[in-house]
Amino acid sequence: MRLDVKNLNFGYTKKVQILHNINFSVESGQLVSLIGPNGSGKTTIIKCINQILSPQSGQIFLDGTNVHTMRTMELAKKVGYVPQMTKNFMGGTVLDAVLMGRRPYIKWKITDYDVTLVLEILKKLEITHLAHKEYEALSGGQKQKVLIARALAQNPDVYLFDEPTSFLDIKNQLEIMNMAKELVHQHHKLVIMVVHDLTMALRYSDYIVLLEKGSVISQGVSHQVLNSENIFNVYGVNVNILEGNYVAPI
Numbered sequence: 406m407r408l409d410v411k412n413l414n415f416g417y418t419k420k421v422q423i424l425h426n427i428n429f430s431v432e433s434g435q436l437v438s439l440i441g442p443n444g445s446g447k448t449t450i451i452k453c454i455n456q457i458l459s460p461q462s463g464q465i466f467l468d469g470t471n472v473h474t475m476r477t478m479e480l481a482k483k484v485g486y487v488p489q490m491t492k493n494f495m496g497g498t499v500l501d502a503v504l505m506g507r508r509p510y511i512k513w514k515i516t517d518y519d520v521t522l523v524l525e526i527l528k529k530l531e532i533t534h535l536a537h538k539e540y541e542a543l544s545g546g547q548k549q550k551v552l553i554a555r556a557l558a559q560n561p562d563v564y565l566f567d568e569p570t571s572f573l574d575i576k577n578q579l580e581i582m583n584m585a586k587e588l589v590h591q592h593h594k595l596v597i598m599v600v601h602d603l604t605m606a607l608r609y610s611d612y613i614v615l616l617e618k619g620s621v622i623s624q625g626v627s628h629q630v631l632n633s634e635n636i637f638n639v640y641g642v643n644v645n646i647l648e649g650n651y652v653a654p655i
Contacts, residue, residue: 413427414461433594564588570605582605585609606627
């Protein structure tokens, strides 16, 4: 699966432009990190890819098909989206929430296969014990893992993760990052994630797109993009890149 973003522009009004002529191409077998300061347009790009927002101009293609010409369920079979957090999730249990990920494949009713698959995903993420708890009663970190489980249940070709580790402790952060790496390198998926932790981005990414004020400043393999000069120019912070892929402020 190949994703091409071509000359993408977005703004809520003509005077407030969020994205300026964004271009990049990535494909299955890559973990791609979108990095940059707050307000640089990372989440907006994710939402444009997933049809949540419509670009003012430019196009986004999945294997040559414009995503904004695809039907919602057709896109849902190809793209799974994990938001930062959902504020108004429909009532129901964790099992109900994750089964929603099977919606693109359900014709008449939920099958035994759907339930079995979802239970396997809950086990993989170590949240089986939450299956019959109300989603709204969970902690922020637990909710985040449920949203990731829902995306896994879709089994798409492309995963869009918007700060997937933001509510998680270090153990669960590493678990999610390793799971993303497994999706890419063992299952040949394309994973695109918004990341704020530069050390995580450096350690796990195959490709990085560095953004500032809605424009691409640099893109390429992680060590080409995440260097001391680029980090200072974009973040205004002096750092050293230490052995072991660690970004250390000076």
